[in-house]
Amino acid sequence: MTALLLSFVFLMSLLAKMEAAQPAGCKIRITNKGLEKLKSETEKFVEEELCNISMPEMMGKEGRFQYTIKDVKITELILAHADLKFIPDVGLLFDIQNSSISLSFHRQILYWFFYDTGNINASADGVNINTAVSLIRDHEGRLKINNITCNAKINRMRAKFSGTLGKVYDFVARFLTTGMRFYLNQRICPALNHAALVHVNSLLETIPVRTEVDSYIGIDYSLIEDPVVTAQSLDMHFRGMFFDLSRQNLTMANYAVDPVIREYDRMVYLALSEFFFDSGMFAYYTAGVFQMDIVDEKMPKDLEMLLRTTYFGTIMITNPALMDAPLALRLAVNSPPKTTIKTSGATVFMTAIVKVMILPPGQPAVQLSSMTMEAKFNAKVSMKGKRLAVHADLRRFKIFSNQSALESLALIPLQAPLKTMLQMSVVPLINNWTKRGVRIPLADGMDFVEEVVEYHNGFIVIGANLHFSKGLREMMLGDTNTTTTA
Secondary structure, eight states, X not given: OHHHHHHXXXXXXXXXXXXXXXXXXXXXXXXXXXXXXXXXHHHHHHHHHHHTOOOOOEEEEETTEEEEEEEEEEEEEEOSEEEEEEETTTEEEEEEEEEEEEEEEEEEEEETTEEEEEEEEEEEEEEEEEEEEEEEEOTTSOEEEEEEEEEEEEEEEEEEEOSTTTTGGGGGHHHHHHHHHHHHHHHHXXXXXXXXXXXXHHHHTTSOSXXXXXXXXXXXXXXXXXXXXXXXXXXXXXXXXXXXTTBTTOOOOOOSOOOOOOOOSSSEEEEEEHHHHHHHHHHHHHTTOSEEEEEGGGSOHHHHHHHHHHTHHHHHHHOGGGTTSOEEEEEEEOSOOEEXXXXXXXXXXEEEEEEEEXXXXXXXXXEEEEEEEEEEEEEEEEEEXXXXXXXXXXXXXXXXESSOHHHHHHTGGGHHHHHHHIXXXXXXXXXXXXXXXXXXXXXXXXXXXXXXEEXXXXXEEEEEEEEESSOHHHHHHOOTTOOOOO
């Protein structure tokens, strides 16, 4: 009994390791060039966050002086040096050195019997802020900031008084600026911590993890492991698997080649394996999408005439009264289509059962013949914004009878018209499903531009630059009325 239990535990452990070892169907790499693009947006966002810092009213007394400071406002962050870079095995570092902050506040000062009020313009110099964020995969498979380390220090502050007693109060400035510097030092890091843990994570939540593509299928973009951070890039490995919405637990195993990204020249790279496309075909297949009837106005007249001529004898033997009944072709893909990606391009191989039916009015359809159709399509992959689309073109076509070799010979005249029918009816239907495209796991407000698609053995790599259609704050706060779709 103990040996049986140990064997079961070992088997389950082996299966878990095999599942965990499955390669990613989709990978995204953000390089240092992409980070440089993000840097200017980060600087703006940090400045906006610091300008939103609220300061308490300050009251104090120094000898004959009594003062009240209120309405403190940070007006500008002047960056002498700012850097955004990767921290290997951790995440990102945003570093500000030797910079300054401009601010203003309102004063009320009582000296003996003299009362004075006015605005003070001040500056904080030698501002150093070091913020490191740690990136992980959360329990939903989403990229998330789970920790932030922040150090902030202001070396000195200066204040310039205005008003009737401005010069008299200059010597009081050291008391006021010391207090102001203390409060600023205490508030910079909490403000940035809140920005990262709340606003940035809300931005990451706009990236689809498991979402619908259309009314038939959805896609799973959950991370299969924590992001891989090096000094040159941030690599994210996604499951990249489509699924049938009506049977979401019916999925296919990933035995495809693990996509490899070797380049760092562009801002961002997207790698997709054969599994990514095959899982989409599998999901559409199980959803019953790959079947259709060619009948009535969908049936080309010349093809109908040729079919009627080819199966004249069969109709006469079956029932001569059916001679004028409408004909139909019933197409049903009999196995999930298979994608092959090579350096020369991508192809999709598909087999289907084609039944020739006659439709007597008010009676059940009568099958005249059954044949197997083999079709091979060229698949051209393209990107627009953050939507991936595929356009199919029929490359090769063959039919043969499922009933006899002799009938296969008789089907030779049908090859060309059936191929034309496929190009006119079936291929546009496939492209209609794929032209809308599927969204890749990229945040709202970020898009691919200047894309270059490269085909490798077993996977494709799309290199691109990034375009921000929104500012980082707008991306983070978002539109509460907007629904994210795939």
